[in-house]
Amino acid sequence: MSAVTRFLAVSDFLRSYLTVGIFAGVAIALVAGILGLGSLIRPTRPQASKYVNYESGVDPVGVGWSQAEIRYYIFALLFVLFDVEAVFIFPWATRLEAYGTFGAVEMGIFIGILALGLLYAWRKGVLRWL
Amino acid sequence: MSFPATASAVLAVGDAVPFRSPALDWHALAPEAVLVATAVVVLLVDLFTAERNKWLASTLSGLGLLGALVPVITLAVDGNTRSLFGGAYVVDDFALVMKALFLVAGYVTILLSTDYIGEGDYWEGEYYLLVVSSVLGMTLMASARDLITIFVALELLSIPAYLLAGWRKRELTGNEAGMKYYLMGVFASAVMLYGMSLVYGGTGTTVLAGIGRQVAGSFGATPVAALGIVFVLVGFGFKVSAVPFHNWAPDTYEGAPTPITAFLSVASKAAGFVAILQLIFVAFYGRDEVYGPMMWVLAALTMTVGNLIALRQTNVVRLFAYSSVAQAGFILAPLAVAGDSPAVADDAIRAVVSYLLIYTAMNLGAFAVILAVSRKTRSGELDSWGGLFEYAPGLTVLMTAFLFALAGIPPLGGWFAKFQVFKAVLGAGGASAYILAVVVAVNSVIALYYYANLARLMWFQSVPDGDRSPVRVPAAINLALALCVAFTVATGFFPGLVGHFGDAATDLVAVALRR
Numbered sequence: 133m134s135a136v137t138r139f140l141a142v143s144d145f146l147r148s149y150l151t152v153g154i155f156a157g158v159a160i161a162l163v164a165g166i167l168g169l170g171s172l173i174r175p176t177r178p179q180a181s182k183y184v185n186y187e188s189g190v191d192p193v194g195v196g197w198s199q200a201e202i203r204y205y206i207f208a209l210l211f212v213l214f215d216v217e218a219v220f221i222f223p224w225a226t227r228l229e230a231y232g233t234f235g236a237v238e239m240g241i242f243i244g245i246l247a248l249g250l251l252y253a254w255r256k257g258v259l260r261w262l
Numbered sequence: 263m264s265f266p267a268t269a270s271a272v273l274a275v276g277d278a279v280p281f282r283s284p285a286l287d288w289h290a291l292a293p294e295a296v297l298v299a300t301a302v303v304v305l306l307v308d309l310f311t312a313e314r315n316k317w318l319a320s321t322l323s324g325l326g327l328l329g330a331l332v333p334v335i336t337l338a339v340d341g342n343t344r345s346l347f348g349g350a351y352v353v354d355d356f357a358l359v360m361k362a363l364f365l366v367a368g369y370v371t372i373l374l375s376t377d378y379i380g381e382g383d384y385w386e387g388e389y390y391l392l393v394v395s396s397v398l399g400m401t402l403m404a405s406a407r408d409l410i411t412i413f414v415a416l417e418l419l420s421i422p423a424y425l426l427a428g429w430r431k432r433e434l435t436g437n438e439a440g441m442k443y444y445l446m447g448v449f450a451s452a453v454m455l456y457g458m459s460l461v462y463g464g465t466g467t468t469v470l471a472g473i474g475r476q477v478a479g480s481f482g483a484t485p486v487a488a489l490g491i492v493f494v495l496v497g498f499g500f501k502v503s504a505v506p507f508h509n510w511a512p513d514t515y516e517g518a519p520t521p522i523t524a525f526l527s528v529a530s531k532a533a534g535f536v537a538i539l540q541l542i543f544v545a546f547y548g549r550d551e552v553y554g555p556m557m558w559v560l561a562a563l564t565m566t567v568g569n570l571i572a573l574r575q576t577n578v579v580r581l582f583a584y585s586s587v588a589q590a591g592f593i594l595a596p597l598a599v600a601g602d603s604p605a606v607a608d609d610a611i612r613a614v615v616s617y618l619l620i621y622t623a624m625n626l627g628a629f630a631v632i633l634a635v636s637r638k639t640r641s642g643e644l645d646s647w648g649g650l651f652e653y654a655p656g657l658t659v660l661m662t663a664f665l666f667a668l669a670g671i672p673p674l675g676g677w678f679a680k681f682q683v684f685k686a687v688l689g690a691g692g693a694s695a696y697i698l699a700v701v702v703a704v705n706s707v708i709a710l711y712y713y714a715n716l717a718r719l720m721w722f723q724s725v726p727d728g729d730r731s732p733v734r735v736p737a738a739i740n741l742a743l744a745l746c747v748a749f750t751v752a753t754g755f756f757p758g759l760v761g762h763f764g765d766a767a768t769d770l771v772a773v774a775l776r777r
Contacts (some may be wrong), residue, residue: 149555151489155489255310
């Protein structure tokens with residue numbers, strides 16, 4: 133590579149990174165600009181009741197750091213299991229005939245592996261509520 | 263039929279495109295199929311065995327990983343490059359070399375885990391299931407030549423790793439390890455996906471070879487291409503813990519179970535490098551003025567910062583965390599010059615692949631010794647290593663070998679790795695390449711200081727608590743040590759051994775330059 137092409141390559145590189153720099157600058161300016169504009173033009177009338185935790189319009193009971201039952205999370209996870217299953221099964225089901233045996237076998241493997249997750253949850257006693 | 267054509271045909275409403283099932287090359291998919299079967303069997307065994315038979319999970323997953331190595335070897339003997347799913351999944355020599363690396367590293371991890379997990383208050387079945395899943399993601403990554411496949415492979419290897427990092431869930435450091443690794447990991451994934459969306463938006467294809475053609479053409483000159491390349495590579499910068507994206511590594515390495523630390527610092531890092539190699543050499547090769555300087559800065563920073571912080575560490579696992587950050591810098595260095603010429607590209611890929619192979623053996627070996635010693639001392643502090651030679655001469659000799667190999671002292675394996683890096687960097691020529699070579703050389707010297715310091719403690723200090731009872735090393739760790747030391751020493755005396763794998767792996771770059 134001659135010195136000239138090397139110099140051109142370097143300035144090319146600077147141009148590429150200028151793009152990245154401009155991009156980052158615009159991203160920061162956009163967020164700062166919108167938030168800044170909001171804080172400039174909005175009225176500020178602080179009242180104690182505005183700083184109370186929101187609880188669907190009624191007066192909140194207890195503190196924000198209350199504990200929730202862990203089992204809800206486990207059921208949420210199991211829900212994700214079936215949700216993912218549904219996301220893939222629906223498009224497959226709309227073209228069931230077209231995919232033929234190949235599609236049936238593939239979906240069988242997919243459901244089989246997901247069912248293992250359910251089997252795991254069952255064997256670990258997660259499905260019992262109490 | 264090319265991929266974009268298929269996609270647009272599917273999008274066209276009401277068009278009944280006859281579906282043709284893709285031709286499945288079962289031989290090419292056999293390693294992954296064996297791993298999936300292993301994962302299923304391990305899960306079932308864990309669910310239906312009594313507590314005293316949980317050791318089966320460890321044995322079966324070890325056998326499964328070795329079993330997956332068989333089709334890798336038959337594919338290598340066969341020698342054909344196999345391309346599946348419209349070029350999204352390619353089994354070439356590069357992929358096979360890396361798959362073998364991941365499977366062997368996974369097997370050694372399981373050897374290291376067997377006693378650690380068996381004796382602790384841990385969940386054995388789930389642990390091995392997750393290790394096998396993570397290795398499955400890595401073997402997929404070695405073949406992934408498509409943005410979506412790369413992403414799926416990355417998540418498949420990362421998500422089990424997040425869980426494994428936080429495995430000691432009753433300890434705060436364990437929670438910190440898992441949480442930090444997870445948050446930084448998903449943040450990196452988000453940045454990377456954003457870059458991928460830009461690349462896909464500009465090229466209209468997710469297949470790396472197709473992207474490569476357009477990046478070399480008019481799309482490559484657009485600012486969007488530069489943005490996309492930078493964001494995608496930054497995402498993998500987190501995975502390989504390159505400075506300035508390394509800040510999760512020390513806390514995660516310290517808090518994770520030690521076998522998982524070894525696994526993360528070797529296999530997970532290698533998987534990140536595999537993705538970077540594929541992206542650079544297949545997709546982004548035409549824009550070396552974007553990724554070249556970026557890799558230069560990352561390599562120089564990673565080496566220097568990693569080594570300088572390593573100098574001040576008093577905990578042996580943190581020392582190795584920073585050492586592995588620094589080692590990543592050495593591996594990144596050849597990529598800075600890879601775009602110079604096809605010959606340099608060949609050298610760069612040789613250097614990276616040989617470095618990864620040798621680094622895997624020596625780093626896993628060092629962690630095996632750390633595990634064996636901490637079984638007795640129950641401490642990670644450097645001081646507890648004083649006088650190791652007096653009660654564990656065998657382990658001391660092995661650790662010294664691994665330390666000097668990591669420092670790159672001949673005749674141990676590490677010198678060949680460093681030599682290949684120098685060869686690739688100096689082969690490129692030019693001021694920036696020479697400066698980088700000087701940075702590499704200076705850092706090799708800094709690294710020698712803290713490696714030699716640990717060796718000094720073991721050989722010349724006295725035992726801190728006066729307890730000279732011998733260290734009992736379990737058979738599994740002995741086997742792991744034997745494998746690692748054999749490879750580390752053999753590659754030092756016969757560099758052709760690993761050089762052969764490096765040569766084989768250059769077929770990745772051949773793909774990039776064939777267009």
